[in-house]
Amino acid sequence: MGARHDRPAHQELRAGNRNLECGTWNVEAKVMMTNLYIIRHGEAVCNVGNIVGGRNGCQGLTPRGHEQAARLQARLARGEIRADVLYASPLRRARETAQAAAAGLDVPIRWDEEFEEIRPGEADGMTYDEARERFNTAGRDIVYQPYSPGGESFAMFVARVGRALSRILRQHEGQNIVVVAHGGIIEASFYYFLGSSAALVLRSGFWIHHTSITQWRQGDPASDQRWYLLRYNDVAHLDSEMLASTEPL
Secondary structure, three states: OOOOOOOOOOEEEEEEEEEEOOOEEEEEEEOOEEEEEEOOOEHHHHHHHHHHHOOOOOOEEEEHHHHHHHHHHHOOOOOOOOOOOEEEEEOOHHHHHHHHHHHHHHOOOEEEEHHOOOOOHHHOOEEEHHHHHHHHHHHHOOOOOOOOOOOOOOHHHHHHHHHHHHHHHOOOOEEEEEEEEOOHHHHHHHHHHOOOOHHHHHOOOOOOOOEEEEEEEEOOOOOOOOOEEEEEOOOOOOOOOOHOOOOOO
């Protein structure tokens, strides 16, 4: 009788051709790594209109944003990412982008409010100039004070995203996870994986292109628990005309 091959929890074992002379099976071990792809929405009306784009202020994608989403869909349809699960923010600009991504990936969407952009509070739907005048937003502590009453502070937002990422990474270990969301979610992923304080926002930021792909991958769970950044701001599906951006988040 051939040797018994126990299946490690972190590996997928696939039986190969049987060696008739020695009576054993050639078994190929495939490490099941977790991949997380975070995709920013296309250009939105609130981006170009300088509008605080929460649940009330978000008016969806611009014509260019829809074209960016269409090009993303065509790219994903070629099979570059074989998604096991697709999560998305329900805010309209992310919803419209996620619908295009879902068509390209051929997977259903799981709407998740925890992947919404930072919640702005009473300023939602105002222009940034109006919010600055009414709530003195320029004089606030940008790390620990909400943008306006009823909103989240940046520290609260980073903590929320961290909890959401922990949840889906635990639920879908060894799978390819796609999240269609916002620039802030991508930024928060750096704080999460690098173990940085939200106060880092006072020193540095991230300029994130619309419909760009950011990818994180965990090493072999048996020997390497670290997460690796494989790509950031990947917009290979866009040309220079489609790359124009008005703001980083």
